[in-house]
Every structure is written in structure tokens, then in C-alpha cells.
Amino acid sequence: MIKITNEIVEEHGINSEEYDFILKSLRREPTITELGIFSAMWSEHCSYKSSKYWLSQLPTKNEFVIQGPGENAGVIDIGDGYAAVFKMESHNHPSFIEPYQGAATGVGGILRDVFTMGARPVALLNAIRFGETSHKKTKHLLTGVVSGIGGYGNCMGIPTVGGEVEFNSSYNDNILVNAMCVGIAKKNKIFYSKASGVGNSVVYVGSKTGRDGIHGATMASAEFDENSEEKRPTVQVGDPFSEKLLLEACMELMKMDVIVAIQDMGAAGLTSSAVEMAGKGNLGIELDLDKVPCREEKMSAYEIMLSESQERMLMILEPDKENIAKEIFEKWELDFSVIGKLTDTNRLIINHQKEKKADIILDILEKGAPSYKRPYEINIFDDEDIKEDILINESPISILKKMISSPNLCSRKWVWEQYDHMVMTDTVLLPGGDSAIIRVHGTNKGLSVTSDSTPRYCASDPYEGGKQAVAEAWRNLISVGSLPIAITDCMNFGNPEKKEIMGQFAGVIKGMIEACNTLNFPVVSGNVSLYNETNGKGINPTPVIGGVGVVENLDIFSDQNLKRKDDFIIIIGKTTGHLTQSIYANELLNYKKGLPPKVNLEEELKNGLALRELINKRLIDTSHDISDGGLLIALTEMSMKNLIGFNINIEKDNLNSYLFGEDQARYVVAVEKNKVEDVRLLLSEKNVFFEEIGQTCKDKIIINNKQISILELKEIYENWFNNYLSKAS
Amino acid sequence: MKASIIVFPGSNCDRDIAVSIKKLTDLEPIMVWHKETSIPNSDLIVIPGGFTFGDYLRCGSIAANSPIMNDVIKKATNGLPTLGICNGFQILTESGLLPGTLIKNDCLSFLCKTVSIRVENNETNFSKKYKKNEIINIPIAHNEGNFFANEDTLKKIKDSNQIIFKYCNQNGEVNNETNPNGSIENIAGITNEQGNVLGMMPHPERATCEITKLSDGENLFKSISEFLL
Numbered sequence: 001m002i003k004i005t006n007e008i009v010e011e012h013g014i015n016s017e018e019y020d021f022i023l024k025s026l027r028r029e030p031t032i033t034e035l036g037i038f039s040a041m042w043s044e045h046c047s048y049k050s051s052k053y054w055l056s057q058l059p060t061k062n063e064f065v066i067q068g069p070g071e072n073a074g075v076i077d078i079g080d081g082y083a084a085v086f087k088m089e090s091h092n093h094p095s096f097i098e099p100y101q102g103a104a105t106g107v108g109g110i111l112r113d114v115f116t117m118g119a120r121p122v123a124l125l126n127a128i129r130f131g132e133t134s135h136k137k138t139k140h141l142l143t144g145v146v147s148g149i150g151g152y153g154n155c156m157g158i159p160t161v162g163g164e165v166e167f168n169s170s171y172n173d174n175i176l177v178n179a180m181c182v183g184i185a186k187k188n189k190i191f192y193s194k195a196s197g198v199g200n201s202v203v204y205v206g207s208k209t210g211r212d213g214i215h216g217a218t219m220a221s222a223e224f225d226e227n228s229e230e231k232r233p234t235v236q237v238g239d240p241f242s243e244k245l246l247l248e249a250c251m252e253l254m255k256m257d258v259i260v261a262i263q264d265m266g267a268a269g270l271t272s273s274a275v276e277m278a279g280k281g282n283l284g285i286e287l288d289l290d291k292v293p294c295r296e297e298k299m300s301a302y303e304i305m306l307s308e309s310q311e312r313m314l315m316i317l318e319p320d321k322e323n324i325a326k327e328i329f330e331k332w333e334l335d336f337s338v339i340g341k342l343t344d345t346n347r348l349i350i351n352h353q354k355e356k357k358a359d360i361i362l363d364i365l366e367k368g369a370p371s372y373k374r375p376y377e378i379n380i381f382d383d384e385d386i387k388e389d390i391l392i393n394e395s396p397i398s399i400l401k402k403m404i405s406s407p408n409l410c411s412r413k414w415v416w417e418q419y420d421h422m423v424m425t426d427t428v429l430l431p432g433g434d435s436a437i438i439r440v441h442g443t444n445k446g447l448s449v450t451s452d453s454t455p456r457y458c459a460s461d462p463y464e465g466g467k468q469a470v471a472e473a474w475r476n477l478i479s480v481g482s483l484p485i486a487i488t489d490c491m492n493f494g495n496p497e498k499k500e501i502m503g504q505f506a507g508v509i510k511g512m513i514e515a516c517n518t519l520n521f522p523v524v525s526g527n528v529s530l531y532n533e534t535n536g537k538g539i540n541p542t543p544v545i546g547g548v549g550v551v552e553n554l555d556i557f558s559d560q561n562l563k564r565k566d567d568f569i570i571i572i573g574k575t576t577g578h579l580t581q582s583i584y585a586n587e588l589l590n591y592k593k594g595l596p597p598k599v600n601l602e603e604e605l606k607n608g609l610a611l612r613e614l615i616n617k618r619l620i621d622t623s624h625d626i627s628d629g630g631l632l633i634a635l636t637e638m639s640m641k642n643l644i645g646f647n648i649n650i651e652k653d654n655l656n657s658y659l660f661g662e663d664q665a666r667y668v669v670a671v672e673k674n675k676v677e678d679v680r681l682l683l684s685e686k687n688v689f690f691e692e693i694g695q696t697c698k699d700k701i702i703i704n705n706k707q708i709s710i711l712e713l714k715e716i717y718e719n720w721f722n723n724y725l726s727k728a729s
Numbered sequence: 730m731k732a733s734i735i736v737f738p739g740s741n742c743d744r745d746i747a748v749s750i751k752k753l754t755d756l757e758p759i760m761v762w763h764k765e766t767s768i769p770n771s772d773l774i775v776i777p778g779g780f781t782f783g784d785y786l787r788c789g790s791i792a793a794n795s796p797i798m799n800d801v802i803k804k805a806t807n808g809l810p811t812l813g814i815c816n817g818f819q820i821l822t823e824s825g826l827l828p829g830t831l832i833k834n835d836c837l838s839f840l841c842k843t844v845s846i847r848v849e850n851n852e853t854n855f856s857k858k859y860k861k862n863e864i865i866n867i868p869i870a871h872n873e874g875n876f877f878a879n880e881d882t883l884k885k886i887k888d889s890n891q892i893i894f895k896y897c898n899q900n901g902e903v904n905n906e907t908n909p910n911g912s913i914e915n916i917a918g919i920t921n922e923q924g925n926v927l928g929m930m931p932h933p934e935r936a937t938c939e940i941t942k943l944s945d946g947e948n949l950f951k952s953i954s955e956f957l958l
Contacts, residue, residue: 147838147839150838150839151839154780154839154841154870154872155739155741155780155783155784156741157741157742157779157780239783240780240783241738241739241780241782241783241785242783244738244739244741244780244783245738245739332738333738416841417840417841417842418838418839418840418841419839419841420839420841420870421841422841422868422870422932422935422941423741423742423745423778423870423935424744424745425745425748425934425935425937425938425941427941428940428941439940554940
């Protein structure tokens with residue numbers, strides 16, 4: 001027997017009050033296996049102990065929500081008997097240590113969260129954030145993460161259709177890899193994780209258990225220091241081939257009426273799936289670890305319970321139906337083993353090699369888990385404006401050239417061409433726009449999907465930043481003409497034990513609550529990643545919002561590519577030229593002070609719904625939201641695909657602020673000549689502010705009579721990644 | 730009439746190709762599991778794209794040794810029309826039904842994009858609905874699509890008119906700049922000497938749907954259908 005010392009307790013990330021509670025509840029010293037189980041279940045990653053208080057305030061319901069947070073993924077009704085199942089999750093720490101495997105297993109994990117609910121995954125998205133481009137690790141991390149994401153999704157045959165890439169020094173030693181998956185299921189065939197039926201079998205399926213990833217959940221909940229690379233052995237290794245087999249085997253089994261409950265073994269492996277499934281059903285669970293298929297010899301109970309080996313699932317089956325399942329898993333050459341049964345004792349009992357290794361009352365693990373309302377302080381930047389002398393007198397075209405060839409605004413093609421974004425042949429709108437659109441197979445209906453966040457806004461004003469992240473995801477779905485339904489969130493923050501970091505979290509959540517409520521855009525699933533710090537310095541607060549919408553009829557949607565010359569260019573929404581916290585101010589002028597643009601949610605709703613109506617009335621087929629980089633960047637992005645540009649005349653004193661400012665609730669649209677009167681009429685009727693600034697033309701971009709060819713811009717826009725990566729560092 | 734689609738562990742374009750076959754031909758697609766030892770009576774064999782056995786060894790090499798392959802080889806050698814796409818092309822070269830081999834893309838990364846290819850030979854049962862030198866747009870999605878053959882093999886391939894598709898640009902120019910993966914002579918698809926077995930890296934099944942605005946793959950399926958009628 002291992003004697004539990006203070007050091008061992010501390011190494012398990014359990015503080016002294018928490019340990020006292022364990023001693024009091026058990027009325028004895030825990031075994032090492034029990035300590036490991038407490039450590040995993042009470043880690044920030046599994047218990048949400050610092051964030052629960054705040055997360056519980058988020059709106060989680062609207063008329064479409066079938067299942068909100070608390071399951072493997074959220075579920076919404078998309079009509080015609082179908083449901084969309086989706087979630088986003090972080091894999092930040094593993095990806096920094098081992099970028100390929102870290103990112104790959106991040107994708108693997110989120111796929112399992114979705115297909116465990118009975119949905120076939122139909123789209124993947126990835127929001128990835130790296131340190132500044134000059135940082136010595138950025139190239140290595142970028143190439144590793146991108147090929148890891150591709151390596152897993154491509155092999156699975158699930159298209160990766162969207163996401164974000166950002167470079168910022170706050171991620172220098174703590175990159176972010178957030179993966180989102182969307183699946184489609186029959187509405188009446190959703191599978192849940194709540195166990196039921198005393199005496200039912202607990203069944204292990206998938207790959208074998210090895211020593212990889214032991215204590216991944218605890219690692220993901222600790223800050224990094226110089227020694228963190230020594231943690232490499234705790235990074236899991238992905239096997240997308242096994243996952244593909246697991247997917248097909250589960251899909252085959254789910255067609256039959258066999259599964260009582262199912263959950264993937266993700267963070268904290270067998271521990272969390274067993275505890276959560278039995279806990280949700282108010283039952284007990286008894287496991288015999290000798291039955292767990294192991295890849296390595298002499299694995300201890302501690303190791304088996306905490307392994308984070310990938311591509312595994314836990315199911316509850318009625319004993320007389322075991323054989324049906326067994327046959328299917330054997331066909332796919334996957335392990336299938338009955339490892340225990342459900343009891344009515346509310347206890348988790350672990351037996352291994354004829355010894356009882358753990359005996360814990362489940363309520364202690366679950367309901368007894370710590371929950372902290374940590375002290376917080378919401379700090380916002382001073383409201384300072386950019387002084388005239390910093391606003392250098394540079395021509396818009398010269399600024400435009402610098403901006404579209406900069407790391408944060410250049411084309412992301414280098415990234416998404418490494419992802420199979422067309423497999424399944426339902427990708428209607430490819431990556432590179434505001435949202436991708438995926439057809440619901442065999443129907444004429446589509447799902448719009450997007451992910452977004454603007455961390456520099458959140459750093460400067462968490463509340464406005466939180467509002468903005470939700471509003472921008474909503475706007476992305478609107479601008480393709482879809483009806484935004486719900487979101488998943490991936491909350492990446494620093495150390496919550498610091499009150500200013502907790503303040504960022506609280507502020508962002510408050511902003512999100514307001515935006516979700518006004519836009520009827522609830523949170524149905526999500527993930528929190530805290531302790532994203534290195535050597536005491538936190539990342540920019542990064543709430544990544546994954547949004548899902550519905551396109552009722554795929555004959556009617558809009559994309560961002562200009563299509564014809566002589567279309568009228570109209571800006572929907574008011575432009576004041578808000579520069580502080582814009583990319584232009586932060587990255588070109590190197591002015592990082594001041595507040596982000598405010599989001600007026602009423603305007604947001606009014607402008608967005610008007611645009612959606614215009615698209616649905618077939619008055620507009622070309623639209624783009626105005627976000628990072630402002631109006632001129634949005635228009636330039638719209639010109640690239642078809643080499644159709646624009647000729648605009650702007651008579652403003654603050655021309656560059658007008659062109660590069662980042663006021664919210666705005667879209668730019670191109671309208672055919674014969675439809676423009678109807679568009680004006682509708683916008684006026686709805687009391688929506690709009691400006692007509694020019695017309696489209698071939699091959700060129702003309703701003704107040706100064707011009708540049710699109711091909712010249714396209715060259716620098718599309719080649720940044722190749723140029724960056726081909727340079728020796 | 731039936732089309733047998735061979736499904737290996739890791740195949741992932743099996744459904745996509747079945748949809749195209751159903752839509753564009755009179756064939757009924759049936760899925761045949763790799764552990765079967767004989768193919769049911771059919772008029773076409775299809776080996777779909779994917780990552781069979783994870784492609785953890787050389788692409789397609791394990792699948793080429795699956796039980797079903799004995800019958801695939803037998804029937805294809807006897808003249809049954811056989812189509813291999815992407816990983817299916819790799820399996821066909823690994824099994825010896827097609828000459829040459831497919832190695833890692835010269836850009837050293839996976840590449841998914843729509844490319845232009847030129848129809849070099851429209852006198853096969855897979856390509857007769859195209860015009861000779863027609864330029865068509867079809868997506869590719871692969872990591873190992875770089876076709877290679879030694880000099881003798883290449884000469885034989887050319888002498889018997891086995892090159893069906895070459896990578897090009899919108900204007901039909903075939904050169905290094907229009908070569909996405911480093912394939913020798915920009916080769917995107919070849920047949921065997923008899924012309925009844927076609928292997929190609931581009932995915933025609935991804936270009937058969939008006940909604941994705943790509944439909945140039947349709948004529949490949951229509952060619953097969955017309956020949957079989």
C-alpha cells in the first residue's frame with residue numbers, strides 16, 4: 001500500500017481543505033487509486049469548480065434546444081425530424097507540448113462527443129491561436145497543429161470546413177487549439193449518458209488502454225513553467241483509423257434498440273465516464289479492472305482508471321443484448337468487454353486483482369466536488385483615443401497592402417487546403433467565408449457553421465468583448481442568410497485564482513449573457529480551459545464562440561464573393577470610425593490602448609434581421625460582415641475569388657478611420673442594379689441605417705480615384721503563409 | 730445491373746461514390762466488405778477513396794492484400810470495368826492491376842482543392858462522354874498523389890495510350906506550375922493496357938452535384954453507364 005503523504009496529495013492538485021473533506025467523507029485515508037480518482041474528478045477540467053457559478057447563469061434554452069449543457073454535446077432541432085449535435089473543446093496544453101498529437105487528439109475527442117450521442121459528424125471547425133510570428137516556436141507549432149488537425153479529420157472522412165487562425169504574443173508559450181464538431185442525427189434517435197437499470201452491464205468498447213495521457217485532466221489544469229516539456233509522456237497519441245472503426249461500429253449498433261446509455265472516455269478516461277454515467281442515473285457502479293483490455297502489461301488500477309488512451313467508449317447494455325453489440329464490434333475488430341455492472345448502492349467500487357482498490361460514494365465525487373465563487377475584479381482599459389500625430393498620413397491603398405499581407409488578415413488558404421473540406425460531398429459553402437454551409441444529406445436544407453472570438457477586445461473590456469464574440473458569431477450566420485439557432489463556447493482564460501483573471505471571466509460571461517438573450521442565441525454546450533499562463537503571464541481572454549444556424553432552402557443563401565460588375569455597394573449599419581483596439585491601431589500603428597467598439601445589441605438585431613430578410617427575398621446574394629480590419633478589408637476579401645473589385649468614393653475627414661475602423665453591427669453587401677430600389681425601401685422601412693458608397697467593377701480596386709489591381713493584392717494576400725514558412729528562422 | 734463498391738476498414742468515400750452511381754447510372758450500388766472472398770455478380774467494381782487501414786503502412790498496401798482482392802484481381806484481369814479513386818487508385822497500383830506507384834506530394838502536405846485536368850484519351854469506357862483535350866474541374870484531396878513510374882513503364886503507359894487525365898490550368902496548359910503534387914508528366918489518371926481498369930487521384934464523385942457548383946465529374950459516370958447499356 002502506498003502511504004498518502006502531503007506531497008502526494010499536493011502533486012494531485014488537491015488543496016488541504018479539499019483533502020480534509022475527502023478524509024471526513026471517507027472516514028479513512030484514501031487509497032492511491034481513490035486519490036487519483038478524486039484528483040481527476042475535482043480537477044478544474046472535469047469539475048468546473050471555478051467557473052460553474054458563472055456558467056450556470058448563461059441562457060441555455062430557446063424554442064429549438066433539445067439538450068443544453070451537461071451532456072456530451074448540445075442538441076438542437078433543425079426541423080424535418082433532424083437534430084444537430086455540436087460542441088467545441090480545447091486541447092491547448094497537449095498541443096503546446098506535442099503539436100501534432102495534441103491537435104489530432106483534440107479533434108478525435110470532439111468527434112467522439114458528437115457521435116456518442118448518435119449523430120454522424122458532418123463538419124469540423126478549428127479555432128487555433130499561436131504566439132507572435134517571430135517567436136521561436138511558432139512555425140513548429142503552426143505546422144504541427146495544422147497537420148495534426150488534418151491528419152485526424154482527413155482520415156476520418158469528416159470535412160473540416162471552418163475556423164480561425166490568430167497570432168498574438170499573449171499565446172507565445174500557451175497556444176490555443178479549440179476544435180468543434182457538428183453532427184446530424186434523427187431527432188428521435190439521440191443517445192444520452194444517463195445510466196439506468198440496476199444489473200445492466202457496463203461495457204468497454206474501442207481501443208485498448210495504455211499508459212498514455214495519465215492525468216491529462218490534471219495537467220490541463222496546471223500552469224506551465226520551463227519544465228513543462230517534461231510532461232510529454234502525458235500527451236495522448238491519436239489513432240484516427242481506430243476512431244473511424246469506432247464511429248462505424250457505433251453507428252451500426254445505434255440503428256438497433258440496444259444501447260441504454262453511452263459516453264466517450266475523454267478527459268479523465270474511465271474514471272469520469274463511469275462516475276458521470278452512474279451519477280446521472282443516481283445509481284452505483286462496480287468495475288472489474290481485470291476485464292479492461294490493456295495494451296501494456298502490469299498496469300495498476302490507478303493507471304487504468306486515469307489513462308486517457310484515445311478511441312474508447314463506455315456503454316450500458318441490457319445483459320441479454322450484449323451479444324448483438326459484441327458481434328458488431330468484433331466485425332470492426334475493436335475490443336469489446338463487459339467490465340462491470342450497475343448497482344443501486346450509489347458507490348463506485350473498483351476491483352482489481354482480487355482486491356478492492358476503491359470504494360467511494362458517488363455523491364461525494366460529484367455533488368461533493370468543490371465549487372468556488374472566486375474573488376474577481378473586472379478591469380477595463382482607460383478610454384483613450386488615438387492622437388492625431390500617430391495617425392500617419394498614409395494612403396488607404398498603401399495601408400491596405402500592408403494589412404492584407406499581415407499574419408492576422410492574410411488568406412488562410414494554406415491552412416484549410418490541408419484539410420479535406422469536401423469529403424461527404426455536402427459542403428455547399430467552402431471555408432474562407434463568414435460561415436461554411438453543409439447540406440443535410442439527402443435534403444435541400446443546410447446548416448451554417450462558424451467560430452469566432454476577438455480576444456483583444458476582451459482584454460481591453462471583458463464585458464464588451466463577451467458581447468462582441470457572441471454577436472460576431474451571430475452576424476457570421478446571418479450574413480450567409482441562415483437563421484442563427486444556438487452556440488457552443490470554449491472559454492480559454494488564465495489562472496482563475498487571480499482576481500483580475502477571474503474578473504475577465506466574469507465580465508466576458510456577463511457580456512455573453514446579454515448578447516445570448518437579446519439575439520435568442522443560447523449556449524447548448526461548451527468547455528472551459530483555465531490556467532492558460534506561462535511563467536505567471538496569462539493569455540488574452542479568449543471566449544471562442546461556435547455558432548450553428550439553419551438554411552431552410554439551399555436555393556437561397558448568400559456568400560461574400562462579388563459576382564457582377566456594376567452592382568451597388570451598400571454598407572448596412574453605422575460607421576463612426578472606431579479605431580482603438582482595431583487591427584489597424586493595434587498592429588499597424590502599434591497603439592494598443594483604448595477601448596474596443598461597443599456592441600449595440602438592438603442595432604445588431606435590427607440590422608441582421610433586415611439583411612436576412614433581404615437575402616431570403618432574393619434581393620441580395622453577396623454579403624459579408626465587417627469585422628477585423630474594417631470596411632476596406634471586408635470589401636477586398638470579397639474581391640479575391642472572382643476578381644471583381646469596386647470603385648468607391650468616400651468623402652470623410654477621417655478617411656482611414658472610416659475605412660479601417662471596427663464599428664460593430666455592420667455588413668457590406670453588393671446589390672444588382674434592378675434590385676437596389678427594393679433594397680433601399682426595405683432598409684428604410686425597417687429603420688436600418690445604410691450608406692451607398694460605390695459600385696463593383698472588373699479586376700480593380702479603386703478608392704477615391706486611386707487604384708490597384710486585384711491580382712497584385714491577391715498575390716501578397718495568398719502567399720503570406722508560404723513566405724513565412726519558407727524563411728529560415 | 731450492379732456496381733460493387735469494396736469497403737475496407739478506413740474507406741471514407743464509399744457513400745459519396747454510391748450516391749453518384751445511383752444518381753447518374755442505371756447501376757445499383759452494393760457495398761462489399763473486404764473480408765468477403767467473392768464479389769457478387771456485378772457490372773462494375775469500384776474501390777473508393779479513404780485511408781484504408783489508416784494508411785499507416787504504404788498507402789493501399791494492406792488493403793491490396795485483403796481477402797476480397799483475389800476476386801477483384803481475377804475479375805478485373807478478365808475485363809470487368811474497375812474504377813479506383815484516390816486511395817482506390819493506390820490500392821490498384823499496390824495490387825498490380827495498374828502500373829506505377831503513388832508517392833508523397835512534392836509539397837509534402839495533404840492538399841485539398843479543386844484542380845483542372847485535361848482529358849488525354851476519350852476513347853475509354855470511362856471517358857467517352859468527354860471531348861478529347863476537354864478541361865474539367867475536379868477536386869483532389871490527398872497526401873500521396875504524386876504518380877511515379879520508371880522510364881520503361883512510363884514509355885509503355887504512353888505507347889498504349891493509357892494516360893487518361895493530366896493536371897493542367899484553366900487554359901489546359903500542362904507544366905510544372907499546373908502540377909499540384911509532383912506527378913510525373915502531370916499524370917492524374919491512367920488505365921491498364923486493356924483499358925478496363927481506371928485509377929485516378931481526383932474525385933469525380935465530388936463533382937456531380939449542382940449545389941456544390943461542380944458537375945464535371947458527371948460525364949465519367951455517364952460514360953460508364955452508356956457503355957454498360
